Amino acid sequence: MYLIGFDIGSSSVKAALLDRERNVCIARTFAPRTEMPIQAPETGWAEQDPALWWQYLGEAARSLLSQQSINPEDIEAIGISYQMHGLVCVDKRHNLLRPAIIWCDSRAVETGREMGRTLGENYCLEHLLNSPGNFTASKLRWVQQHEPEVFSRIHKIMLPGDYIALKLTGEITTTASGLSEGILWDFPKHQPGTHLLRSLDINPDLLPSLVPTFGEQGRLTAEAAGFLGLRPGIPVSYRAGDQPNNALSLNVLDPGEVAATAGTSGVVYGVSDQLVADPQGRVNTFAHVNHQPNQPRLGILLCINGVGILNAWLHNQLAHGLSYDQMNQKAAEVRIGSDGLVVLPFGNGAERMLGNITPGCSVCNLHFPVHCSAHLFRAAQEGIAFAFAYGLDVMQDMGVRTHRIRAGNANMFQSEVFRQTLADVTGASIELYDTDGAIGAALGAGMGSGLFASRQEAFAFLRPTGCVTPAAGNHTAVTEAYEHWKEWMHRVIPSR
Numbered sequence: 207m208y209l210i211g212f213d214i215g216s217s218s219v220k221a222a223l224l225d226r227e228r229n230v231c232i233a234r235t236f237a238p239r240t241e242m243p244i245q246a247p248e249t250g251w252a253e254q255d256p257a258l259w260w261q262y263l264g265e266a267a268r269s270l271l272s273q274q275s276i277n278p279e280d281i282e283a284i285g286i287s288y289q290m291h292g293l294v295c296v297d298k299r300h301n302l303l304r305p306a307i308i309w310c311d312s313r314a315v316e317t318g319r320e321m322g323r324t325l326g327e328n329y330c331l332e333h334l335l336n337s338p339g340n341f342t343a344s345k346l347r348w349v350q351q352h353e354p355e356v357f358s359r360i361h362k363i364m365l366p367g368d369y370i371a372l373k374l375t376g377e378i379t380t381t382a383s384g385l386s387e388g389i390l391w392d393f394p395k396h397q398p399g400t401h402l403l404r405s406l407d408i409n410p411d412l413l414p415s416l417v418p419t420f421g422e423q424g425r426l427t428a429e430a431a432g433f434l435g436l437r438p439g440i441p442v443s444y445r446a447g448d449q450p451n452n453a454l455s456l457n458v459l460d461p462g463e464v465a466a467t468a469g470t471s472g473v474v475y476g477v478s479d480q481l482v483a484d485p486q487g488r489v490n491t492f493a494h495v496n497h498q499p500n501q502p503r504l505g506i507l508l509c510i511n512g513v514g515i516l517n518a519w520l521h522n523q524l525a526h527g528l529s530y531d532q533m534n535q536k537a538a539e540v541r542i543g544s545d546g547l548v549v550l551p552f553g554n555g556a557e558r559m560l561g562n563i564t565p566g567c568s569v570c571n572l573h574f575p576v577h578c579s580a581h582l583f584r585a586a587q588e589g590i591a592f593a594f595a596y597g598l599d600v601m602q603d604m605g606v607r608t609h610r611i612r613a614g615n616a617n618m619f620q621s622e623v624f625r626q627t628l629a630d631v632t633g634a635s636i637e638l639y640d641t642d643g644a645i646g647a648a649l650g651a652g653m654g655s656g657l658f659a660s661r662q663e664a665f666a667f668l669r670p671t672g673c674v675t676p677a678a679g680n681h682t683a684v685t686e687a688y689e690h691w692k693e694w695m696h697r698v699i700p701s702r
Contacts, residue, residue: 211647213287214259217241221266222644229667231645233273237265250312253305260373267434278436285444285651287451287643288367290387293345298361307345318344333392335483335491342388363412367445375424380414386493387447396499419495420654444650446495449475450505454495455646456612457665464608468618472513476606478504488559488600508597511554513590514617534621537584543687546571547581548694549589570694591627592691612637615671629674630684636674
């Protein structure tokens with residue numbers, strides 16, 4: 207018997223097929239083979255056609271089934287992971303009214319600030335656990351203000367995963383976790399943030415009805431089944447944003463546990479049992495996948511935009527034909543601290559942990575007689591690790607304590623310099639796993655359908671492929687390098 211997980215990203219749709227009885231992933235795929243287009247009609251905008259998500263999900267599903275000789279009748283449940291914070295608008299016939307405004311669109315930053323002033327900072331932090339920022343609620347307010355004709359025709363708004371669930375089941379629904387990522391969930395009241403909407407003259411009926419994160423959310427329609435090559439009636443039994451789902455895929459569900467990713471951008475996602483918010487908005491608090499009113503589980507999320515993209519820039523501009531592995535080898539030849547060279551990795555847009563400013567990437571304390579390209583390779587990776595550590599310091603002030611960070615064995619975590627630096631500077635062990643968002647969605651589907659007897663059974667397959675522990679001999683050098691990095695950050699960005 208099998209489970210399918212879909213992970214709807216902004217670059218591709220990934221799919222995984224999980225053999226539930228053997229508890230092993232037997233097939234993975236993605237579509238398209240080149241990155242999905244993102245439209246930018248104006249500077250700072252980022253839009254996608256949700257119809258493309260559905261088109262490529264169909265391609266991924268059919269490709270997945272073609273890899274294995276299985277009977278579609280044996281598919282037991284479907285799970286969905288999706289890019290967070292987006293806005294999809296449909297009319298009463300479920301027709302799309304405009305392209306989706308996706309996570310990296312920054313048009314609503316000032317709109318969010320105005321909303322925060324209207325609602326009051328204390329209300330936002332106490333009820334929403336965040337300022338409205340550049341999240342889904344702010345994007346909806348932007349449409350209301352700037353596209354009134356479109357706004358007047360909206361029947362329901364959705365997050366990207368909600369739209370995929372609509373295409374699968376024919377039903378418009380959402381989850382508490384999803385609404386929280388849109389800053390549309392009132393935590394003390396355990397209900398949608400209707401006060402926020404009414405204060406902006408937005409009808410709360412625009413929100414979809416609620417379904418549980420784990421549990422039946424609808425069943426596959428005959429039309430969708432025909433498109434995907436599956437049987438009608440399969441339950442959709444799990445849905446979560448990509449970062450909460452990444453944490454689930456790593457079995458990060460309890461207070462003090464931390465998941466991390468380091469792809470184009472980087473994320474640190476820690477779990478807390480306290481309804482806490484950062485007054486400065488440097489990190490954001492959402493309802494985790496297993497959040498319950500009587501058992502709070504909050505995901506505290508730090509996003510760093512300039513992670514893998516910084517390493518890729520160095521590779522493309524300065525590596526002179528070296529592979530990434532060769533760059534890592536060169537970096538490993540340089541001493542901890544890069545002989546004083548500092549890289550502040552903030553060259554890919556606004557940084558929430560720095561107050562949504564755009565400081566750019568800075569190379570500091572460069573001395574021509576001392577430093578070469580290998581120093582720059584190492585300083586960049588150290589700078590990324592130190593930015594992660596800086597964010598974890600903020601999370602520690604909010605009560606998140608961790609001695610272990612779990613991550614997929616991919617992207618920057620394949621660099622020995624990066625993962626050892628992160629372990630040394632945080633004092634936490636780094637556990638690496640061969641898993642991804644689509645596998646997490648498939649696991650969630652099995653959990654939501656009650657097909658696993660316990661959490662332990664669901665994660666029985668999960669075994670670390672590697673573990674990096676802090677090296678006692680590195681402590682002094684790494685601590686000095688981190689303090690040196692922070693000194694330069696405060697010089698370049700004085701307000702922090």
